Amino acid sequence: MKSVPRIVLTVGEPAGIGPEIALLLGQHPLPAPVLLVGDYHCLRSRAALFGLPVGLERWQEDDPWPAPKKGTLYCLDVPLARPCRPGHLDPANAPAVLQTLDRALHLLRSGQADAMVTAPLHKGIINDAGIPFTGHTEYLAEHCGVAQVVMLLAGRGLRVALATTHLPLSRVAAAIRPDTLETTLRVLHRSLQEDFAIAAPRILVAGLNPHAGEGGHLGHEEGEIIAPLIRKLQQEGLSISGPWPADSIFTPHHLEDADAVLAMYHDQGLPVLKYHAFGEAVNITLGLPVVRTSVDHGTALDIAGSGRADHGSLLRAVDVAAEIVRNRRAAACG
Ligand SMILES: NC(=O)c1ccc[n+]([C@@H]2O[C@H](COP(=O)([O-])OP(=O)(O)OC[C@H]3O[C@@H](n4cnc5c(N)ncnc54)[C@H](O)[C@@H]3O)[C@@H](O)[C@H]2O)c1
Numbered sequence: 553m554k555s556v557p558r559i560v561l562t563v564g565e566p567a568g569i570g571p572e573i574a575l576l577l578g579q580h581p582l583p584a585p586v587l588l589v590g591d592y593h594c595l596r597s598r599a600a601l602f603g604l605p606v607g608l609e610r611w612q613e614d615d616p617w618p619a620p621k622k623g624t625l626y627c628l629d630v631p632l633a634r635p636c637r638p639g640h641l642d643p644a645n646a647p648a649v650l651q652t653l654d655r656a657l658h659l660l661r662s663g664q665a666d667a668m669v670t671a672p673l674h675k676g677i678i679n680d681a682g683i684p685f686t687g688h689t690e691y692l693a694e695h696c697g698v699a700q701v702v703m704l705l706a707g708r709g710l711r712v713a714l715a716t717t718h719l720p721l722s723r724v725a726a727a728i729r730p731d732t733l734e735t736t737l738r739v740l741h742r743s744l745q746e747d748f749a750i751a752a753p754r755i756l757v758a759g760l761n762p763h764a765g766e767g768g769h770l771g772h773e774e775g776e777i778i779a780p781l782i783r784k785l786q787q788e789g790l791s792i793s794g795p796w797p798a799d800s801i802f803t804p805h806h807l808e809d810a811d812a813v814l815a816m817y818h819d820q821g822l823p824v825l826k827y828h829a830f831g832e833a834v835n836i837t838l839g840l841p842v843v844r845t846s847v848d849h850g851t852a853l854d855i856a857g858s859g860r861a862d863h864g865s866l867l868r869a870v871d872v873a874a875e876i877v878r879n880r881r882a883a884a885c886g
């Protein structure tokens with residue numbers, strides 16, 4: 553019998569809500585201990601701030617995977633450069649935030665862990681520290697040597713994948729290319745089969761322009777790039793349709809026949825998903841050699857340290873990570 557998935561959780565931007573929502577996991581009966589990766593002292597002081605009755609024990613890379621112990625969480629200590637205060641970003645701590653990702657990735661690649669879950673980090677402060685950074689998705693792709701991954705957010709029965717991720721709107725149209733779009737659709741299709749156990753996935757593809765280009769009068773990407781690619785994949789037997797006008801693709805009539813929607817850009821797809829399921833949705837990076845899930849929200853600096861942060865999405869991200877590990881194991885066994 554296969555073991556329970558071993559999950560590492562990076563606690564994200566220390567001035568944000570990441571450390572506190574990570575600690576709140578200690579209140580739940582999890583299938584196995586989740587290993588927190590972050591600054592031990594920051595986590596201790598955040599637990600004290602809320603009076604959380606949770607023990608925090610240090611764990612090191614050569615220790616055996618921690619055994620379940622009621623009311624106890626485990627922490628791989630990645631010290632910050634400076635003590636953190638909730639709500640106050642400090643660029644000096646940005647390298648340590650990225651180190652948490654590196655350490656988690658190392659645990660996955662060395663076979664010590666099965667999946668990583670990431671609490672939110674702050675992209676701006678990492679750039680302010682002089683480190684070019686667009687997001688976990690792109691960082692993990694680069695550090696795993698994968699040219700192209702796909703961002704998918706899923707919640708309350710809706711799955712939305714993106715053809716482009718953290719890209720200024722002015723560069724989106726040029727990024728919709730036949731080769732990258734084909735890879736995106738193939739990665740999405742395969743992941744729906746292997747990670748979500750959907751034997752014959754049905755994918756709806758949005759157009760880029762208003763009314764999917766209005767027959768070429770409002771844009772040419774649909775006719776020249778998106779539609780020919782969909783026809784090619786349909787001829788291979790894949791259940792992919794579109795390009796559909798993005799303003800009506802998310803209506804129940806369309807969604808009842810879909811396992812996922814591919815949006816062309818970040819703010820075409822994610823506002824719909826977050827309106828539908830904010831607080832319960834999960835961000836999954838498809839196409840990586842490792843399993844990575846995350847929350848559907850950001851660092852919420854405005855409420856960090858106030859006790860108002862909801863940890864529902866993080867809890868769900870842990871569940872989905874474990875589910876994907878189990879589905880991949882089942883797929884590997886045939
Ligand atoms: N997975 C990630 O690492 C991730 C995801 C999204 C955004 N971000 C980053 O977070 C930073 C801040 O982004 P933003 O301000 O656009 O979005 P945000 O999600 O941090 O905040 C938007 C609003 O939602 C509230 N909110 C967010 N999460 C909440 C929670 N768990 N419980 C209660 N209220 C919550 C906030 O208080 C705020 O009012 C940016 O740097 C962004 O790039 C990171």
Ligand SMILES: N[C@H](C(=O)O)[C@H](O)COP(=O)(O)O
Pocket residue numbers: 686687688689690818822835846847848849
């Ligand atoms: N695009 C995500 C969202 O809006 O929820 C978020 O920025 C996180 O992206 P990464 O997982 O790449 O950090």
